[in-house]
Amino acid sequence: MSMMADHQGNSLFARIMNSNMAYSFKRNPVAIVSMAIFLIITLAAVFAPLIAPTDPYDPSLYDILDSELPPAWTNQGDPKFLFGTDDQGRDLWSAILYGTRTSLIIGICAVFVQAFLGISIGLISGYVGGRIDNILMRFADIQLSFSTLMVAIIFLAVSQALFGSETFNKYALFMLVGVIGIAEWPQYARTVRATVLAEKKKEYVDSARVLGFSSIRIMVRHILPNSLSPIFVISTVQVANAIISEASLSFLGLGMPVSQPSLGSLISSGFDYIFSGSWWITTIPGVVLVVLVLVINLLGDWMRDVLNPKLYKG
Amino acid sequence: MKDNASNPAILELENLSKSFDLDKGFLETIKFKKGRITREKRSVHAVNDISLTITKGEALCVVGESGCGKSTVARLVSGLLNPTKGAIHYDGHRIDTLKGNALLPYRKRMQMIFQNPYASLNPRMTIQQALEEPVRHHNPSFSRGQIKDKVTEVMQSVGVDPSWASRYPHEFSGGQRQRIAIARALTVDPEFVIADEPISALDVSIQAQVLNLMLEAKEDRGLTYLFITHDLSVVQHFGTRVAVLYLGSICELADTATLFANPKHPYTRALLSAVPQLSDDRPNHIRLKGEIPTPINLPKGCPFQSRCAYADARCGTEQPLAIEQSDGSVVACHAVEEGRID
Numbered sequence: 165m166s167m168m169a170d171h172q173g174n175s176l177f178a179r180i181m182n183s184n185m186a187y188s189f190k191r192n193p194v195a196i197v198s199m200a201i202f203l204i205i206t207l208a209a210v211f212a213p214l215i216a217p218t219d220p221y222d223p224s225l226y227d228i229l230d231s232e233l234p235p236a237w238t239n240q241g242d243p244k245f246l247f248g249t250d251d252q253g254r255d256l257w258s259a260i261l262y263g264t265r266t267s268l269i270i271g272i273c274a275v276f277v278q279a280f281l282g283i284s285i286g287l288i289s290g291y292v293g294g295r296i297d298n299i300l301m302r303f304a305d306i307q308l309s310f311s312t313l314m315v316a317i318i319f320l321a322v323s324q325a326l327f328g329s330e331t332f333n334k335y336a337l338f339m340l341v342g343v344i345g346i347a348e349w350p351q352y353a354r355t356v357r358a359t360v361l362a363e364k365k366k367e368y369v370d371s372a373r374v375l376g377f378s379s380i381r382i383m384v385r386h387i388l389p390n391s392l393s394p395i396f397v398i399s400t401v402q403v404a405n406a407i408i409s410e411a412s413l414s415f416l417g418l419g420m421p422v423s424q425p426s427l428g429s430l431i432s433s434g435f436d437y438i439f440s441g442s443w444w445i446t447t448i449p450g451v452v453l454v455v456l457v458l459v460i461n462l463l464g465d466w467m468r469d470v471l472n473p474k475l476y477k478g
Numbered sequence: 479m480k481d482n483a484s485n486p487a488i489l490e491l492e493n494l495s496k497s498f499d500l501d502k503g504f505l506e507t508i509k510f511k512k513g514r515i516t517r518e519k520r521s522v523h524a525v526n527d528i529s530l531t532i533t534k535g536e537a538l539c540v541v542g543e544s545g546c547g548k549s550t551v552a553r554l555v556s557g558l559l560n561p562t563k564g565a566i567h568y569d570g571h572r573i574d575t576l577k578g579n580a581l582l583p584y585r586k587r588m589q590m591i592f593q594n595p596y597a598s599l600n601p602r603m604t605i606q607q608a609l610e611e612p613v614r615h616h617n618p619s620f621s622r623g624q625i626k627d628k629v630t631e632v633m634q635s636v637g638v639d640p641s642w643a644s645r646y647p648h649e650f651s652g653g654q655r656q657r658i659a660i661a662r663a664l665t666v667d668p669e670f671v672i673a674d675e676p677i678s679a680l681d682v683s684i685q686a687q688v689l690n691l692m693l694e695a696k697e698d699r700g701l702t703y704l705f706i707t708h709d710l711s712v713v714q715h716f717g718t719r720v721a722v723l724y725l726g727s728i729c730e731l732a733d734t735a736t737l738f739a740n741p742k743h744p745y746t747r748a749l750l751s752a753v754p755q756l757s758d759d760r761p762n763h764i765r766l767k768g769e770i771p772t773p774i775n776l777p778k779g780c781p782f783q784s785r786c787a788y789a790d791a792r793c794g795t796e797q798p799l800a801i802e803q804s805d806g807s808v809v810a811c812h813a814v815e816e817g818r819i820d
Contacts (some may be wrong), residue, residue, distance in 0.1 A: 371554075375616075389600075390601065
């Protein structure tokens, strides 16, 4: 019974610290460093309005005389502008903070859209099976045979032409979330379907069916919680992918407008000046983007290793 | 079977058959054989033309070797599979054609215990959640207190300490888990329980414990069992009647005592002689030749003919009918019918 008391006395925090995942995390320096960098970037992005010295969304604060100032540590640098300024005289450090925020919001929201669509379709497809499964999976195959960027470019270019760039710029964030979310659902649907196919053969599903639970209840309450590990793993990778997709689209001028830049549009806006010596406008947001995507992917790798029972029990 | 006559039948299986298609869809049915393209649709005939009646309060055991369709019978009765042919009547009502909510009242009366206690409990649910869920689902009017009381009551009745309810299934041993699985089936107060080899995945030392628990539940709650097993000593301990299954057909159906004292079908004899005994210094086993035939191409005539020592020409062409013997047992065998055995 003393074991029993222990068990119930433990707080949630202690349980998390004692879990397999925490153990492997503490022993994996790559995961620790990645997590630290990811947290720093995320916190900086979340608290951007507090950290940023100026508001990059307010053009009245720019001074054209400050344009294309190099970073503070170079000879001609101005200590007022840590990472220098862009061609409009906008403080790059503030723009990067706000841009990271935009990129992360789009990445995470797009993954939520993907996950919602993909998990629902995957669950139905795997659990119901038969003809419905066939139809849904053929849709997924068709969707997968178009590249995400192609679908996104066509959709965004058409809607930009249709609504005019004024309206388009206003709703660019939602458009990006929607289009990246819809274009990538098959990744989730296929993974979830594969897990559901394995889970639904287990006896606890039969037992739930004999107890007369509805299919929806069995899918959501019984099968889904047991299919979470692959979902976590692809979610991290998909966040990184969505951020890259968003950056690519913004770079092509189909994403966030220059007045509300994401990392992609910052890189794009500096690209015209890279040969005139203003390397920092493109390079610094580029480095932030690479580091952000890299740490998310490293965390995803680590998570896949931990959550894959074959790897850690074998 | 004297007392059975007065008891009403709780479950009736009527010419029940189940076959699983091997070639699904049009493309798979097209075969290339001997230089010609033919269309062929193969299927596994798991259960063939089974008729059974289970009366209230009995424990009918279904025995047979692996692959003879025992589990399929259990899954058909519990509604996890739909029969290809035949009908299932529960308490006079046909249940195999019911769907969804129409079946719900029968779900409450009929429960199932599964073979593998490591797989039959959802690993992400605590015992409390796993036991509360069916109570809440079948008694929407219950208050939280009533649900808690019910869960405590069932946990006590299977000998699991209610204070362990906040634990997850992986924290329990196999025997404890099987008792929790039994508790889960009992939460809805069923009158009929299908047990699909409930003890074969357990340690021998735990088997008796679980078996006795099931017997206790039978006494206390007036349960009726359909007990699937391959362990004949369990049958002797547990069953009131036995059905011997071979290749999806019933070859002998008798009271437990009658079957063990006087087995009639050649397959039943072979099966009984294979039970290991302590005093067995000069084993006199009936050795069966060969393997159980594939259920894809069922033999014409008696399913047991290929391994039967008494098989003759008639067995190869004509399927034996189930015929009631003088002592009440029902045997499907030409040799028994013609008096060629003993």
